[in-house]
Amino acid sequence: MAKFRENLITNCEKKFIIKNLEDHTRLDGRAFDEFRELSIDFGRDWGCCYVSLGKTRVLAQVSCEIQRPKSSRLSEGILSINVELNPLGASHFESGRNSELQVVMNRILEKCVKDSRAVDMESLCIKINEKVWAFRVDINILNHEGNLLDCASIALLAALAHFRRPDVSCDGEETIVHSYAERDAIRTVIHHYPVCITYALFKEGTVVLADPTLLEEGVADASLILGINSYKEVCTLHLGGKALMDPENILKCTSKAAHRASLLVTEIKTVLKQDDERRVQGQINSFQSFKHAQGTKSLDTLTKYLDQWSVQKRKRDSKRKNTENGTVQPLGKGSAVLLPVEDDGAKSWKPSSDENESDSCS
Amino acid sequence: MEVESNVNLSMREVNCKLGMFTRPDGSVFISQGETAVIVGIYGPIEVKPHKILINKASVETHYCPKSGMPGIADKLCESILHNVCEAALASALYPRSSIVIIIQEMQNCGGIIPCAINACCLALLNAGTDMKFLFASASCGLDDEGNFHLDPDDLFLETAAASFIFVFDSIGKGLIASHTSGSFNLAQYQSALELCKKAAEGIFDFYKSTIKKDLKDKI
Numbered sequence: 001m002a003k004f005r006e007n008l009i010t011n012c013e014k015k016f017i018i019k020n021l022e023d024h025t026r027l028d029g030r031a032f033d034e035f036r037e038l039s040i041d042f043g044r045d046w047g048c049c050y051v052s053l054g055k056t057r058v059l060a061q062v063s064c065e066i067q068r069p070k071s072s073r074l075s076e077g078i079l080s081i082n083v084e085l086n087p088l089g090a091s092h093f094e095s096g097r098n099s100e101l102q103v104v105m106n107r108i109l110e111k112c113v114k115d116s117r118a119v120d121m122e123s124l125c126i127k128i129n130e131k132v133w134a135f136r137v138d139i140n141i142l143n144h145e146g147n148l149l150d151c152a153s154i155a156l157l158a159a160l161a162h163f164r165r166p167d168v169s170c171d172g173e174e175t176i177v178h179s180y181a182e183r184d185a186i187r188t189v190i191h192h193y194p195v196c197i198t199y200a201l202f203k204e205g206t207v208v209l210a211d212p213t214l215l216e217e218g219v220a221d222a223s224l225i226l227g228i229n230s231y232k233e234v235c236t237l238h239l240g241g242k243a244l245m246d247p248e249n250i251l252k253c254t255s256k257a258a259h260r261a262s263l264l265v266t267e268i269k270t271v272l273k274q275d276d277e278r279r280v281q282g283q284i285n286s287f288q289s290f291k292h293a294q295g296t297k298s299l300d301t302l303t304k305y306l307d308q309w310s311v312q313k314r315k316r317d318s319k320r321k322n323t324e325n326g327t328v329q330p331l332g333k334g335s336a337v338l339l340p341v342e343d344d345g346a347k348s349w350k351p352s353s354d355e356n357e358s359d360s361c362s
Numbered sequence: 363m364e365v366e367s368n369v370n371l372s373m374r375e376v377n378c379k380l381g382m383f384t385r386p387d388g389s390v391f392i393s394q395g396e397t398a399v400i401v402g403i404y405g406p407i408e409v410k411p412h413k414i415l416i417n418k419a420s421v422e423t424h425y426c427p428k429s430g431m432p433g434i435a436d437k438l439c440e441s442i443l444h445n446v447c448e449a450a451l452a453s454a455l456y457p458r459s460s461i462v463i464i465i466q467e468m469q470n471c472g473g474i475i476p477c478a479i480n481a482c483c484l485a486l487l488n489a490g491t492d493m494k495f496l497f498a499s500a501s502c503g504l505d506d507e508g509n510f511h512l513d514p515d516d517l518f519l520e521t522a523a524a525s526f527i528f529v530f531d532s533i534g535k536g537l538i539a540s541h542t543s544g545s546f547n548l549a550q551y552q553s554a555l556e557l558c559k560k561a562a563e564g565i566f567d568f569y570k571s572t573i574k575k576d577l578k579d580k581i
Contacts, residue, residue, distance in 0.1 A: 043469050044396055048428070050468075055384045059468065061429040087424050088402040088464040090385050095424055096431065138429040142400065142466060143383040286469060287391075287398055 006092040009218040017219045021207050028213065033256060035211040036147075038264070040158050040271045044286040046185065047163030051155040054213070055145035060137060060155035062163040066126065066177070067134040077124020078134035081109050083152060089141035105149055108238055109139075109156060112194050112227035116235035119160060120189035126168055131175060133165055135188075146214035149225060153196035158268050161190055162275065193265040194235040197257040199224045205245035208253060210260070224253055230265035232258040373500075373513040373561055374473075376568060378481075380488045380576045386464070388489025392481040395515055396471035401481040403489040405461030419456035421448045424464045425478075439475055440465075446499075446529050446539050447482055452492040461491060472516030475527055475541070476501040480565060487573055496532035496569060499539075500561035501525065502554050504546055510554060512561055526551070528558040532566055535559065 020027065030036070036054030043050065047062030067078060083105045085093040093099075113119065124133040137159060139152050164185030167178045200212035200220035208224075209216055217223070222241025228234055234254060239245065278284065374395030383389040386402035406419055413420045425432060425440035432440070447463055463485070465478050479499035486493055503514035503522040511518055519525055524544030531538050537555070546554075 043398075044471070045469065048469070057383065059428070059466070063429040084426070086426050086464065086466060087404075087462060088383070088386060088389075088400070088426070088466055091404045091407055091462065095426060136429065140426060140428070140466065142402075143385050145384055286396065287393065 007090070007214075007218075009215065013215060014219050017215065018202065021202055021209075026209065027215065030211075032208065033210045035260065036213075038154070038267065040154065040268065041287055042158075042162055042271075042275045044284050046180075047159045048286075049155050049159035049162055050287060051151050051158065053147060053151040053154070053211070055143060056147060056151045057142040058148070058151045058155045059140040059142055060152070060159035061140075062135060062137050062159045064133050064135050064163075064165050066131050066168075066175070069125070069129065069132040073121075074129045075125045075132075076121040077132045079114055079119055079121065080134070080136050081106060081114065081139070081156065082136060083109065083139045084141065086140045086142060089144040093141070093144070101148075104240075105152060108149060108196065108225060108227070108236060109153060111238075112153060112196055112236040113156060113160075116192070116194050116227065116229070118157075118190055118192055118194055118229070118235075120191060123189045124165075126175060127170065135160075135163075135165075144214065146217050147198050147211050149196045150198050150211065153194075153227070154264060154268065157190075157193055157195060158272065160188055161193075161268065161272055163188055192229040192231060192233070193268065194227045194229040194233075195261050195264050196236065197226050197228060197260050197264075199226075199253050199257075201241065201243045201245060205243045205249055208249065210256070224250065226254060226257040228254070228258050228261040230262045232262070373564070374515065376480075376565075378484060378572055380484065380572065386489070388485045388487070388491070390481050390485040390488055391468075392477055392484065393469075394473060394477040394480075394513065396469060397474050397477050397515075398468035399474065399478045399481050400466040400468055401478065401485040402464045402466070403462070403485045403491060404464075405489065405491060406456040406459035407462065409458060409460035413460065414458055417454065417457055419451070419453040419459045419461050421451060421453060422460055422462045423447060424462070426464065426466045428467045428470075439478065442475060442527075442539065442541060443478055443482060446479055446497060447486070449538060450483075450493050450495055450497050450531070451486070452494050455492050470516075472514060472519050473501050475499070476513075479529055484569060484572065487569065488576070496566065497529050497538060498532070498562040498565035498569070499527060499529040500558035500565065501527045502557050502561075504544070504550060504554065508550070510557055512557060524550070526554040526558065528555060528562070530559060530562040535563070 017027065039052050041050040042048060049060045051058050069076060070078065083102050084095060085099060085102050087093050087095055126132060137156055139155060141148055164187055166180060167183040167186055169176050198212065200209045200216050201222045201224060202209065202220055204221065212220060220241065222239060222243035225236065225238040226234060227236030377393045379391040381389055382391060383402060386404055388403040389401065391400050392398065409420055421444065423440050423444035425436050425443065427436050443465060451461060453461065463482060467474060476499035479497065483497050501513060503511045503518050504524040505511065505521065506523050514522060514525065522544065524542065524546040527541040528537060529539035530536065
């Protein structure tokens, strides 16, 4: 029953992917430290967020209710994160049943957001020892094409930041909850924005791929998951699988991830701001990406990339004859620069045109 | 007829997008006004041993609410969808296999059941699963003064005296499912049926144009 309906990865696929990695190629044509395209969308309701990372799709919804606080923390609200492996995401997912993947994802997200005290829990208290707000975040996996955790963590954070809870007023013993129409809703206080960033490790930790696809995840020896906020503070570190990795490589990954995290957080903040502005203007366009995006052609992407692959390979081979591990970029007259194949975090840099001009002038 | 003067004949704007997910065999996003659902189809695929049927495919329907566990209302919606889909699918063609239909609520602003039924039909078309006929659903509400309102939203349904959901097939345009709530008389039921039948014809045209557009995009 364990492998029921599950997609298995064949030995041929494994060999093919590993062989490609030796040539510094990924099946979708990305660089090793390149991430897939991200888009964030909000629904009409507060705290409803739809995130797509490449072809992976996740829907998050925040809901709230008033509960008794936990006896260990009388003045703090409750935040529960619930990852739902929707059968829509993959045919072997079952709703309402705990699988290993679900438990692992739930725990890592809890570690990343809840245990790092990103959300101000004390502000969710209405009356000590009696009434606190309990937030519940439901994360529905809609399409599983690898790197669920990054996608889910972005959705979780964006949904929490987007959510507004109804205002309450206390009148002696009574607590009155005001509806959204009656009084302006209240934002949740978020101290810092931690996001998960996943790397897949191949060949005993020597090859590190950012944002692995489903196939790459299946072939990888191990995965390194880093929860980092925009202040470059590590909130979670999870190394799963069976690869040996030296501390130096982990530190390298961490600095790359920190760069990516700050980019992600800025992205989330801009999208939230845009949504706010739209709401102020009174237009609520829910799920815009569906209405305006071009229809995805159902062309088999793998065959598409394979067509390009043979061409790319030849090009890379000719370049590789010149140098062993990089490409030579001419820099004006009589000078050249050796560009490494992988560089740390920053986007691959190229000599600027100004430099070229000044060189040729002299 | 005197009723027709008081009828709101326009449906909310319908938007749809086919095949935006890679994992399911067929998928569709439909928004009807502010109500939106996603439907995905897997099938025919391997069947669970306890659900196996030797003469036909077993149809599994999952309705996933946006937050929380599925409640009683969600289970009711699931069973309506299950009955409609099971009637329409030519399941005898796929013995000892399973057709899985997953409905994900994206936004519920009233009328999610007819929206989900229409989405199921389009998703089954997108997946290329064999069907005996297509189906389309329309809903209408009845207010206290006896006026009909086609495709009501949640604001109208809060105060409505009755609401009707009908499902029609594409061949004889016959009624295949009817779901009502509230109080009404027989004449009102008949006129609601007529009203929804007209609206359903519009939906069949919408299917046709959507599939045509989708096929054109693929070429």
